[in-house]
Amino acid sequence: MQLTIAELARALDARFWGDGDLAVLGAAEAGQASDGQISLATTPAYAERLAAGSMAIIAEDMDPDALGLKAAILVRRPRVAMAGLTRAFDRGPEIAPGIHPTAVIDPSAEIGKDAAIGPFVVIGSGVRIGARARIAAHVTIGRDTVIGSDALFHPGAHIAHEIVIGDRVILHPGASVGADGFSFVTPEKSGVEQIRETLGERDEIREQHWTRIHSLGGVEIGDDVELGANATIDRGTIRATRVGRGTKIDNLVQIGHNCIVGEDCMLCGQVGVAGSTRIGNRVVLGGQVGVSDNIFVGDDVIAGGSTKIFTNAPAGRVLLGSPAVKMETHVEAQKNIRRLPRLYAQVAELRETVKKLMEKRPGEASEQDARSEDKG
């Protein structure tokens, strides 16, 4: 792949400085670029590392001449430039155009035009896939599933039956969409049901065998969703589990059956959302966040890494801790815990002082003394 500086600037919607005809072959970290590679160096620290005569993407207010550059692209928001730069040079996985002869595709399935379908892919009956799908080796797609255009499914992603997936959806290796929900029932009330009702009391402990509640609902995934490696989204019981347009889901995330996740959310690595929970739009959950079942997390909630959300969270709240509380409450609580040794010392000293105060009034035995003597 090769672009000129001028072409790359255009792709980044930015202006360039210097020789616009220079060829750019790829990107490298500042100071590590070999011939033809461009570096992103939008902070002074990175700019310092640039070799004289090199090419760089720099901040709008930097001086490419003073940095000794041969050519530069000047950008306003560096991370946005990074998106454009990496998109320009990403060749992605290698999936040959057309349908690989080893793929097993049911004759009733409809594959859109310009598809690239890799070896050992299995596509069930009644499946419909939009145009320009890129489906890598070992992907399976169950019967009657419908997939939009421009799908990119990496090796070994598994999509079950009766799933609906929008346009431009990316599934990473081993991602699972539409496995059965984890839903069971005991013939009589189970220990967990009792605990939930009584907050901890059980009248007796009984045998309990789990009977499966099957998952008839599928999964509906909106446009521009991305699902990380080995992440899992379970199918709903009666209606579909849903993930809204534009939501990004990282590796090893688990979304339980019946959940409804809104639009433009970001769920970081190893997040777990238990069944039947609703998550609003633009919610950001940091790595290893947990969300209980059957609750509601409002729009624009942000939860820091490892936050455990047990109860409904109102829109816009910034959460931390386990159990999750407002960020400032959590910070305050942590401070209070750290200060406890001092508090213990202060109280011990107070007790000593007050004891002396009491002692100094002869003939007046305090209640405290009396109680101490009772114990003796």
Add this chain to the structure above:
Amino acid sequence: MQLTIAELARALDARFWGDGDLAVLGAAEAGQASDGQISLATTPAYAERLAAGSMAIIAEDMDPDALGLKAAILVRRPRVAMAGLTRAFDRGPEIAPGIHPTAVIDPSAEIGKDAAIGPFVVIGSGVRIGARARIAAHVTIGRDTVIGSDALFHPGAHIAHEIVIGDRVILHPGASVGADGFSFVTPEKSGVEQIRETLGERDEIREQHWTRIHSLGGVEIGDDVELGANATIDRGTIRATRVGRGTKIDNLVQIGHNCIVGEDCMLCGQVGVAGSTRIGNRVVLGGQVGVSDNIFVGDDVIAGGSTKIFTNAPAGRVLLGSPAVKMETHVEAQKNIRRLPRLYAQVAELRETVKKLMEKRPGEASEQDARSEDKG
């Protein structure tokens, strides 16, 4: 799939009301049913949403006539009815009867009758599989593994060599049974071994290379066990890792080598159980619970979401928090932490008051004052 109201009632072991010959084609949420779909509406809130002239499964004490229904099935325990209803209509994944021509099956393997084995399945030497197995695409089964009857293995599940699996076991996509245990040793005592012995002290820090302890033991999985998508159960070192009959394991759960998990347990999403730990019968671990290695969790323990169990837990205990404590202790501790700001204020006020009490007695310098002056 099609049942009459009368047939479905019989399947649910319940009585029906109204026209028993009506055809039921599927299920939908209350108020969303189209023609031929039945709704489960066992609470007043759901019952209100039912359209007049529709079919519903309702609670025993509801009046189908007053609800304007055409037909109804009256049930005692709604979640149990849900199990029967969804089972009746679940067509499951599509796996054609017989053995797909692309499957690679060692000639020495024995496959029971009425098997359905999908494309690209790989079955090793000496494997024995019971009757009516349904094994989807891309499943691998290692040499000498023995599997009971009525197996349902979803795409891409991986079963290693020398594993024993009971009847009616379900493996979801990407589940791994029998990968090597995570067990290593350093030639000399490692930092971790020192820390465990001394609770935090290390005499010196040394180089440490990890030597692998191989896993000769397999895995034994009882009847009616279910293992979620991308969940993992490692093989034992000398003897097998074991999961008892009827235990249900959710997506992305990790069970370490040598663990013994009892019967009828429920391990929710992303639970992790470290090596050589024993878990009793009917234990329920909520999502993201962690259990340390080499400990014992008694029968009927219930641990809420994100509980981290570091030490043995006696039978019947209800646990919460990290480190796990009795539920009521955890609730109390959280309350105590929340009340700390008030406690800090009270102690500050007390100190002020006591200081004044001391000051008001002329000629008597308190120890406290003396110490304060020392600092001045």
Add this chain to the structure above:
Amino acid sequence: MQLTIAELARALDARFWGDGDLAVLGAAEAGQASDGQISLATTPAYAERLAAGSMAIIAEDMDPDALGLKAAILVRRPRVAMAGLTRAFDRGPEIAPGIHPTAVIDPSAEIGKDAAIGPFVVIGSGVRIGARARIAAHVTIGRDTVIGSDALFHPGAHIAHEIVIGDRVILHPGASVGADGFSFVTPEKSGVEQIRETLGERDEIREQHWTRIHSLGGVEIGDDVELGANATIDRGTIRATRVGRGTKIDNLVQIGHNCIVGEDCMLCGQVGVAGSTRIGNRVVLGGQVGVSDNIFVGDDVIAGGSTKIFTNAPAGRVLLGSPAVKMETHVEAQKNIRRLPRLYAQVAELRETVKKLMEKRPGEASEQDARSEDKG
């Protein structure tokens, strides 16, 4: 597989006692050995269970004669002996020598000598694989990836394009190396960026669509690394994500894009390391540990299970808790929390006593009383 006692002793670098010509066919737990099986019994508790006339590996200072053994191997460090014993008898997975006819290998790929490549393996263009590779069914290897000698890749492991993997690397089932990093940007500053700058304040909540930052960097994995079942290591943005020589990574671990993990580390099950974090050498992270993005964890750090590391950790530190603190600080803090009920009682009693002290001085209304009256 069969060894004599003398041969096994030599393999363990230990001396034997008794009949060195006895055949050892396998290993079993003490007291469970059948004919030809040897037991490891290096503690008195295990030694007691040994059957008379059996074979055992025992501790150096034990007396095989008194234990009634027929043959024994005497070892200094039992876990090291366990490594040797299990290695001697591990036949591993079954992968036939040569390249299975169903494998799809690009003609430009170079496969080293004595390879064993299983069914349905897919190897892309320009891939180079060293000698003696054992690659099980359904493994995929993307274009231009380079792999050292003696690879052991279990079924369904996925290696993306442009990855570099050292010698003797083991990938367990479903492991993913080189999926795209989880890196997105919004056109304007996102809510998360604001929160990070202001520690909790957002001026307003806006629409935010996530634009993908593509991952051009690959992954570099050193010699002797092991990656667990369904674990994931994402590719870097511009430069490679790196895992150093000898590091062992357990099941379901997530390593984010751009991370640099040192040598001889041990990352236990379900650990998550967020993007761009650096981890030193010989670091041990217990199960479910979380590490924030863009921080540094020094050499020889040990973090107990479920520790959540939010900030830089200096070399050699032993960490516990969430947020992670020094082990002794955590233990102290937990104790302080447990003792709070007593502290609350003491303060309540003090307040009562001080109130009485104040009351006993007629005509002197304390500030405290005055304030109480203000509220009335």
